[in-house]
Amino acid sequence: MKMSKMHVHTLREVPNEAEIPSHILLLRAGMIRKLVSGVYGFMPMGNRILKKIQEIIREEMDAKGGQEILMSALQPAELWQESGRWNVYGPELFRLKDRNDRSFCLGPTHEEIFTDIIRNEVNSYRQLPINLYQIQTKYRDEARPRFGLMRSREFIMKDSYSFDQDQEGLDRSYEDMYHAYENIFTRCGLVFRAVEADSGAIGGTNTHEFTAISEHGESEIAYCGNCDFAATTERAECIDEIGGEAEVLEMEMVETPGCKTILQVADFLGVSTKQTMKALLYKADGKFVAVFIRGDRELNETKLVNALNIPEHALEFADESEMGPITKCVAGYTGPLGLEKCMILVDSELVTMKNLVAGANKENYHIKNLNFKRDFDGDIITDLKLMKEGDACPNCGTPVKMNRGIEVGQVFKLGTKYSESMKAYFKDENMQEKPIVMGCYGIGVTRTMAAIVEQHHDENGIIWPIAVAPYHVIITLVNINDDTQKELADSIYNELNKMRVEVVLDDRDERPGVKFKDADLLGIPIRITVGKKAVEGIVEFNERSKGEKIELKTEEAISMSVEIISNGKSK
């Protein structure tokens, strides 16, 4: 491709709307264009990258026996009503009506559609297992679209669904997909971790998220440097610190004037914040709930929702003015003693702690030397903490580390959730009718593109890994009016094209500086500069990921390009 003919419009300045590197650089490089908030289009260069990523995904999915299909984005409400999600999914689902007032939605995910296809076409165990996938546009009406491709309302996703006879089959399918995902993200050049995750709204029992490490990621993960433990913080099970052998003291009410926060109380009484417990007040499905955890801890709302077995949106902060009169709690001084008409949850860590300090449910008073069972109890006692840096790894006890990351893929074991609600059954070899056991597996294709840029850029622009680069080589023709240079550049261009190298020739009537800046911004991995030394058949060879420029004979530059590209592809 000749640059003079290509539709690429780069920007010199940072667009006002963009904040993080992937968003800024993709816009500046003219690879994406925004239509409205959270909706982007892909320009020629950007589209090529998307296709590269998709090709990698296809190869790895096919290698595991996946079969590609393509389903509609427009979905009838009936299927969602059948699965029960029409009423559960909430405002994130784009809903619309046709001219006859029938309800539809734009698919945010495709469990219903795939289950529907399979139940109509699969009757026998002989037809299983099946693994179907598609690469298709998804719609989610995000509360807050953000960071360009990172969280958008329209995005491209690879979603696949496995259908097995039994749990064992599902385990195999899951394992296959897990390995496929490792291959895919590795080939895309991402540094990532597969972490245990919470199963969230889609439902299911077992799930891993593939998280590309990035400071601009929206999820937080905890991992162990010593063993293979890695989990999202919302999922990570915490090891309780043991309270020690201190002598159990008599309970005592003490005046703590104006001490509303844990820090103030601990300070005032001269104890560690670890010696205190705090109350968090919620309304769960309309009922009041008090949660007690150690004063220095943070509550993990995902664990709370799971412990209460309620949908996530049914949990809200309690209004203290409303709650106070009913449960007898006092804002800033809430403790476990004397609470009424209120469910009490206690974090398991408090069980072994000795002589705790808590609010007295009386203005300006706290209670010292509270001990679990002797003085207070809970309706539910379980792990409700948010893991923090330095906590013990649940597998081996080593202090854990934390990272932020971008969730680029997720694998789920769905089990029979959808096959039962939607009646997707098969007959086994004993003529027994059984629900198909399902798994689902997603990759955010457009988000992966953003994640790659987050991990591969410098102050001058993007640095595409060979495997996903829109082109592999850019020939920078320094002076288009110099016939020697022009002829040499043309011949290299033709030669590389003949060898099926994806090459772009920058033959624009621009000054060299402009061409260099654009080449850097666009992130083409290899640059061959044809300048004054063209008369001697010498060109300059430069890898985008490295700084140095070397002078090479034309043939050497070509063969080195080919070598670097084939190395890059096989990685």
Place this chain on the structure above:
RNA sequence: CGGAGUGUAGCGCAGCUUGGUAGCGCAUCUGGUUUGGGACCAGAGGGCCGAAGGUUCGAAUCCUUUCACUCCGACCA
């Protein structure tokens, strides 16, 4: 949905406090000079100043309403 901010040419911005009919840089087009890290000279085109209403002789500027966009939070794969 709460909090903050911004809407003026394709992009980045000034003008608004103190109303007088819109400007700068980049980009675009024409001509010329230039050609190894975002050139220079001369000229040109492009905006009912987010929208609606109001105040006024007169509104980008003041007032009201509304819409959009961005950030923080809530929520979410």
